[in-house]
Amino acid sequence: MNFGKKMPLKRLMPDFKKLTSEKLFWIIAFSFPLCLNAINHWGSGLFASIFVLSLFLIELKSPQLETHEKLLCLGFVIVLAATSLSLMNGQDLHRGLKRIGKLQYLILFIPVYIVMRKRDIDISTPFLYGIIVSGPTMMVISVLQVFGSNLNRALGGYNELVFGSVAMIFTMIVTAAIFTKHSSKTLKILLGVSGFSTIYACVLSGTRGALIALPLVMVFQIAMLRASFQKKSLYLLGMILFISLSCAGSYFSHGMIRNRSFQAFQDLSQFIDQSNKDTSVAWRLLMWEDAIKIWKKHPFIGTGLGDFRNDVEEMMEKNESDLSKSWKHAHNFYLEYLATTGIVGFLATTLILLVWPFYLFHRKWKLYAGTNTDFASLAGMSTILTFSLIGVTWYWPARSPMVITYVFCLLIFLTASHIERKNV
Numbered sequence: 001m002n003f004g005k006k007m008p009l010k011r012l013m014p015d016f017k018k019l020t021s022e023k024l025f026w027i028i029a030f031s032f033p034l035c036l037n038a039i040n041h042w043g044s045g046l047f048a049s050i051f052v053l054s055l056f057l058i059e060l061k062s063p064q065l066e067t068h069e070k071l072l073c074l075g076f077v078i079v080l081a082a083t084s085l086s087l088m089n090g091q092d093l094h095r096g097l098k099r100i101g102k103l104q105y106l107i108l109f110i111p112v113y114i115v116m117r118k119r120d121i122d123i124s125t126p127f128l129y130g131i132i133v134s135g136p137t138m139m140v141i142s143v144l145q146v147f148g149s150n151l152n153r154a155l156g157g158y159n160e161l162v163f164g165s166v167a168m169i170f171t172m173i174v175t176a177a178i179f180t181k182h183s184s185k186t187l188k189i190l191l192g193v194s195g196f197s198t199i200y201a202c203v204l205s206g207t208r209g210a211l212i213a214l215p216l217v218m219v220f221q222i223a224m225l226r227a228s229f230q231k232k233s234l235y236l237l238g239m240i241l242f243i244s245l246s247c248a249g250s251y252f253s254h255g256m257i258r259n260r261s262f263q264a265f266q267d268l269s270q271f272i273d274q275s276n277k278d279t280s281v282a283w284r285l286l287m288w289e290d291a292i293k294i295w296k297k298h299p300f301i302g303t304g305l306g307d308f309r310n311d312v313e314e315m316m317e318k319n320e321s322d323l324s325k326s327w328k329h330a331h332n333f334y335l336e337y338l339a340t341t342g343i344v345g346f347l348a349t350t351l352i353l354l355v356w357p358f359y360l361f362h363r364k365w366k367l368y369a370g371t372n373t374d375f376a377s378l379a380g381m382s383t384i385l386t387f388s389l390i391g392v393t394w395y396w397p398a399r400s401p402m403v404i405t406y407v408f409c410l411l412i413f414l415t416a417s418h419i420e421r422k423n424v
Helices: 021-031 042-057 067-089 093-101 104-119 124-148 160-180 185-205 208-224 233-253 255-272 280-297 308-317 333-367 374-390 400-422
Strands: none
Touching (some): 021 042, 021 104, 021 124, 042 104, 042 400, 067 104, 067 400, 104 400, 124 160, 124 185, 160 185, 160 208, 280 308, 280 333, 308 333, 333 374, 374 400
16 A cells, blocks of 8 residues: 555545535534533524534525414514514613524524525434433543532533423433334333433432422323323333432432432422521522512513513512522512513513414324324423423523534424325
8 A cells, every 4th residue: 555645635534525515414413412502602603503514405486384483483583573562672782682692593593494494304303313422421521520629509611500401302202202113122221311311410400490390291201192101101100210310219219319309399388487588498488479560560562571680670679579698680580580670571482482382392292193103203392391380480592502402302293293194
């Protein structure tokens, strides 16, 4: 062999012609969950990639979208318009525009969805494989940060709330796959390992709001599949045991977890008997109370998205709030929108982001139960339900990775449910 001869540059370069559009979508879907919780701007970068790719592939003749799909796309535009309307009363326009800017992904969803529906691109499988790989990765990150770096909570690449919430969303997608995918024992084992890893990572993050979603979404999934579980009672018991051991192992592995759990109950009892209002739980309850007071003063379009801190500070100056310090948001998705965007923004956001997508997935589940649409429909419902429950204790649209994860999951599972339904 002649080592002195240089190899042509053309032979060193990959043959991009072989990388079809569908393969590129597969690569992006697989890569998305891998480092979403570890590397800043990983999710936004990949979503920008899939958006640009869609712009190159989009055609003037759009696919025949069903009425409910068109309503969803129109609904995203309405959400942006309704939240923007609140800025008429806003004082902190910089923060308000920044918050609205995070919702841009709802609009970017539309051309990507049109292209994927037109070309029948189903990327739910590579996305699931990416989640399987990301589970152990997230567990390693959480262990290194908590036990290696002696951090109180696992932060991932962003903060503990994003890290724990994304871990729980992935957990629910994994359990949906375990319940519905007719796969090999090897894949089932890999799904189980990934599920345990994401639960462990979530617990080490100390994100209590996300942990609340675990039993509730699991009960929902079991209820949706109760007919098939009549024939798989042992399998069901095994899953329940797996979840229980995962939680118990994570709970007793680190003192911080036990302390935060006990502290939450203590804070709540002190707030009820009015002995201490300067605790984490008390602050949340007082913020929720203030959010309702703010909404009552501006019931229709709110005080302006991003103005919650200014509103609370004004109330504190007038002795209308029991809070000892102000916060950027109300730590509640629903009350934040109610206070800052009024009933208009609240109804638009909750109905279009949560209720309508859940209805779309549930509709397909009811119409085509027992077919190959099961995974996409159940994973879609579970994802929306998890976001809904996380919103009880956290205003998740304030973080771009959460908005991107919401849009990406909706894009994948909604497209997959349509494509698989055509093949039934």
